[in-house]
Amino acid sequence: MHIHNNALFYVKIALIVKNKGDILYSRFIFSNINRFYYYSIVVYIVICCLFIYLYKNIPNYENRLRVTLLSQSIDGIDAASDKLIEKIVNNNPNFLKKNIKNINLRKKNEEYLKEFKNRNISSIYLLFPYDNRYFILLDSDDNKNTNITPFILEDIDTNSFNRAKKSETKQVYIQRNIRNLGFTLIKPIVIKEKKTSFLVIDYTQRTYNSLFSLLSLSVKIIMIFLIIVVILLTVFIGYFIRSAYIKHRMYINPKTGTFYRSYLTDNYEKINFSNYYIALADIDFFKRINDIYGQNIGDKVLNSIIKKISTMLDKDDIFVQYGGEEFLLFISKNGKDMRSFREKMQNIRKLVESLNIRIKDDIIKITISIGGFIQTETSSSLQDAIHKADSALYESKHNGRNTISYFDISKSKILYREKLKDMIETDKLVCFYQPIVILENSKYHHYEALLRLKDGDKIIYPDEILPELEDSYFYSRISMKIIEYNVKKLRENSNFTVSINLSSDDLLNDAITNILIKNSDIAYRMLIEILETKHVDYIEVENAIQKLKLFGYKICIDDYGSGYSNLSHLLNLSIDYLKIDGSIIKNIYKDKKAHSLIASLSLFCKQNGIKIIAEFVENKEILEILKGFGIEYGQGYYFDKAKPYEELSI
Amino acid sequence: MKKQKIYLLLLLPLLSFADLNIERVNSVLSAIKLNNKSPSYYTTNKSFLTKLKVPKSKSVKSADILLFPKNKNTKKMVIVDSYSNLKKNQKSIGAIYMKKGRTQIMFVDERLKAKGLKLSNKYKKYIIKECYLKELCFLN
Numbered sequence: 164m165h166i167h168n169n170a171l172f173y174v175k176i177a178l179i180v181k182n183k184g185d186i187l188y189s190r191f192i193f194s195n196i197n198r199f200y201y202y203s204i205v206v207y208i209v210i211c212c213l214f215i216y217l218y219k220n221i222p223n224y225e226n227r228l229r230v231t232l233l234s235q236s237i238d239g240i241d242a243a244s245d246k247l248i249e250k251i252v253n254n255n256p257n258f259l260k261k262n263i264k265n266i267n268l269r270k271k272n273e274e275y276l277k278e279f280k281n282r283n284i285s286s287i288y289l290l291f292p293y294d295n296r297y298f299i300l301l302d303s304d305d306n307k308n309t310n311i312t313p314f315i316l317e318d319i320d321t322n323s324f325n326r327a328k329k330s331e332t333k334q335v336y337i338q339r340n341i342r343n344l345g346f347t348l349i350k351p352i353v354i355k356e357k358k359t360s361f362l363v364i365d366y367t368q369r370t371y372n373s374l375f376s377l378l379s380l381s382v383k384i385i386m387i388f389l390i391i392v393v394i395l396l397t398v399f400i401g402y403f404i405r406s407a408y409i410k411h412r413m414y415i416n417p418k419t420g421t422f423y424r425s426y427l428t429d430n431y432e433k434i435n436f437s438n439y440y441i442a443l444a445d446i447d448f449f450k451r452i453n454d455i456y457g458q459n460i461g462d463k464v465l466n467s468i469i470k471k472i473s474t475m476l477d478k479d480d481i482f483v484q485y486g487g488e489e490f491l492l493f494i495s496k497n498g499k500d501m502r503s504f505r506e507k508m509q510n511i512r513k514l515v516e517s518l519n520i521r522i523k524d525d526i527i528k529i530t531i532s533i534g535g536f537i538q539t540e541t542s543s544s545l546q547d548a549i550h551k552a553d554s555a556l557y558e559s560k561h562n563g564r565n566t567i568s569y570f571d572i573s574k575s576k577i578l579y580r581e582k583l584k585d586m587i588e589t590d591k592l593v594c595f596y597q598p599i600v601i602l603e604n605s606k607y608h609h610y611e612a613l614l615r616l617k618d619g620d621k622i623i624y625p626d627e628i629l630p631e632l633e634d635s636y637f638y639s640r641i642s643m644k645i646i647e648y649n650v651k652k653l654r655e656n657s658n659f660t661v662s663i664n665l666s667s668d669d670l671l672n673d674a675i676t677n678i679l680i681k682n683s684d685i686a687y688r689m690l691i692e693i694l695e696t697k698h699v700d701y702i703e704v705e706n707a708i709q710k711l712k713l714f715g716y717k718i719c720i721d722d723y724g725s726g727y728s729n730l731s732h733l734l735n736l737s738i739d740y741l742k743i744d745g746s747i748i749k750n751i752y753k754d755k756k757a758h759s760l761i762a763s764l765s766l767f768c769k770q771n772g773i774k775i776i777a778e779f780v781e782n783k784e785i786l787e788i789l790k791g792f793g794i795e796y797g798q799g800y801y802f803d804k805a806k807p808y809e810e811l812s813i
Numbered sequence: 814m815k816k817q818k819i820y821l822l823l824l825l826p827l828l829s830f831a832d833l834n835i836e837r838v839n840s841v842l843s844a845i846k847l848n849n850k851s852p853s854y855y856t857t858n859k860s861f862l863t864k865l866k867v868p869k870s871k872s873v874k875s876a877d878i879l880l881f882p883k884n885k886n887t888k889k890m891v892i893v894d895s896y897s898n899l900k901k902n903q904k905s906i907g908a909i910y911m912k913k914g915r916t917q918i919m920f921v922d923e924r925l926k927a928k929g930l931k932l933s934n935k936y937k938k939y940i941i942k943e944c945y946l947k948e949l950c951f952l953n
Contacts, residue, residue: 260951263948263951264952285913285914286913295938296938296941298945298951310897311951313896313917313919313941314912314913315915315917315919315938316915341915342832343914
């Protein structure tokens with residue numbers, strides 16, 4: 164349990180460090196790529212130098228360790244050699260002269276040396292100094308002559324002898340240059356404070372190896388480990404630099420030094436957007452420059468504008484090329500209040516407005532629209548914050564362009580365009596269904612499909628959607644989705660009949676009419692209610708209606724009596740149904756004019772084979788009046804409210 | 814087994830010089846001067862001869878100093894291959910051999926002078942006195 168808790172703790176720490184590291188990495192690498200390369204290389208060089216230092220010094224440390232271990236391991240031999248010396252010297256200060264004079268004594272002592280010798284010892288001998296040289300007095304190897312021979316020492320021997328002479332203590336040193344020798348022990352023989360000679364024991368390579376084979380192996384393993392670490396480090400740093408370089412190339416426009424949108428897409432979670440004011444800016448009518456002068460010139464102009472705007476930004480600010488001529492600006496809140504941000508936006512707008520762009524012989528003037536979002540800390544995500552800035556940009560465009568608007572968080576109930584687009588594309592669009600009832604027998608004739616949007620558990624009504632939703636692309640996209648949704652329901656249930664709402668612009672949209680024609684086999688179960696729009700080309704709309712009727716669709720004019728509806732619709736369009744607007748129906752029992760109007764309409768429609776649907780039938784009184792007029796269908800809370808498809812009893 | 818012993822015996826001359834510190838040998842031999850010139854050397858041990866970086870002769874006749882000669886009766890100056898040979902052969906000026914894994918190079922001062930050879934003071938440690946060979950020297 165304890166181990167488990169520890170492990171969890173370290174994992175948490177690691178994740179926090181990684182997260183912080185990722186954030187730092189993103190900010191640092193993309194703002195300071197050159198410094199990143201520099202620091203990476205410096206770190207790598209430092210590590211390589213450290214490696215070289217270790218590589219060069221490990222043998223030294225190893226040597227010292229060996230000598231220390233050696234000194235400790237020969238304690239037993241040390242005691243035995245003391246006894247040997249005692250035997251030879253016999254506490255006689257003149258033992259040297261005695262041995263020099265007496266060859267038999269030397270032979271006897273050499274026998275002692277030979278007895279002492281074992282398979283770990285290569286040679287054991289007694290040296291004495293004379294005339295700045297060393298001479299072998301006794302030698303375990305000398306079988307015949309028992310000569311006193313001069314002995315030339317190697318440099319390492321000389322150094323150790325000097326140390327032994329000076330310190331009067333034994334010396335152990337490793338023999339590296341003499342074949343078959345592992346190490347040498349020198350024991351100074353001091354008699355009555357007089358240094359007389361040295362007992363020297365040369366140990367075999369085998370002895371040395373057996374003592375230090377493990378150490379050698381350990382050192383080799385450490386060296387191999389170090390080499391592997393350096394190789395891995397090289398590969399890692401190389402990969403890291405390469406990856407940073409590629410990402411940098413991918414994320415940053417080399418001509419302007421600004422970020423591409425891909426930087427945002429890949430780093431949404433890493434950017435701490437609440438530390439920034441956000442502005443979405445769009446160059447007004449930039450498409451014209453591309454259309455007139457070509458894409459290449461357009462790109463050059465764009466880059467020069469980006470560079471100019473970049474000069475207005477501080478080093479903590481981020482410039483992202485969000486779309487073709489759309490820019491996303493992150494203005495750091497550090498040291499800047501709202502007023503400073505607004506001033507900066509204004510300065511940017513004025514800067515762009517003041518530019519005289521020379522293209523060939525023409526001088527082009529351009530303007531920029533900006534949407535700003537100040538209270539970024541109120542957003543749940545960066546995407547949400549961008550959507551709000553986009554909404555403000557939309558307002559700027561709507562207000563005539565070359566202006567700046569700021570998102571008002573008090574209007575956050577309005578579903579702004581970007582979010583709506585997301586919801587539509589991710590199939591959050593649904594329909595609720597309200598029945599249209601045959602007034603005579605209260606049987607359900609069909610259902611009207613009413614647009615709703617699902618936002619989690621919340622249902623969003625159309626009146627929460629931006630009022631200028633008649634923007635053609637967007638509105639048509641919704642219409643397309645509604646058709647697809649209902650076609651699917653109709654195909655699932657052969658007893659189901661619906662009416663869907665389309666605008667006259669939708670009828671003129673080939674994509675929409677094509678999908679209707681494609682599904683014309685179920686046309687008899689889909690009534691099309693045409694919404695009124697400002698400008699209607701009756702000829703074209705009538706042509707579209709005729710075409711759809713050929714394929715079996717029935718057409719209804721919706722909301723007749725309100726908005727843009729007028730008699731021209733009735734006179735110029737071949738409709739099958741007329742839906743009278745609820746604002747007229749709901750007052751029918753108390754409003755004489757409404758009453759008369761309905762009476763007239765009812766007569767007109769009867770004479771022209773048009774069936775009437777009355778909206779907002781809220782009570783029995785209204786129902787009875789409508790029945791009195793001979794109106795065929797009704798819709799309203801008196802019958803039922805709009806429900807999701809799953810709650811219908813079909 | 815007999816064959817192996819014979820091969821070993823044949824290799825012995827080679828083996829005996831195998832571990833010599835040849836750089837040191839070259840350094841000392843190069844420092845020897847005969848009438849201010851470097852004497853030429855000759856040895857029948859071809860592999861050793863090739864490693865020497867001193868003036869070399871192609872024959873015994875033209876050489877000033879013979880290295881490890883087999884003919885002990887030669888009149889030429891010789892360098893022998895053991896201390897005992899140095900002691901025995903009064904005509905030898907020095908010896909080069911291995912002892913306890915260390916390269917032993919020694920020249921007898923009196924013999925060098927008798928032959929007109931000089932070895933610089935830098936290599937003093939390789940020069941021994943004649944009396945060292947007699948051991949009584951150490952009793953003084």
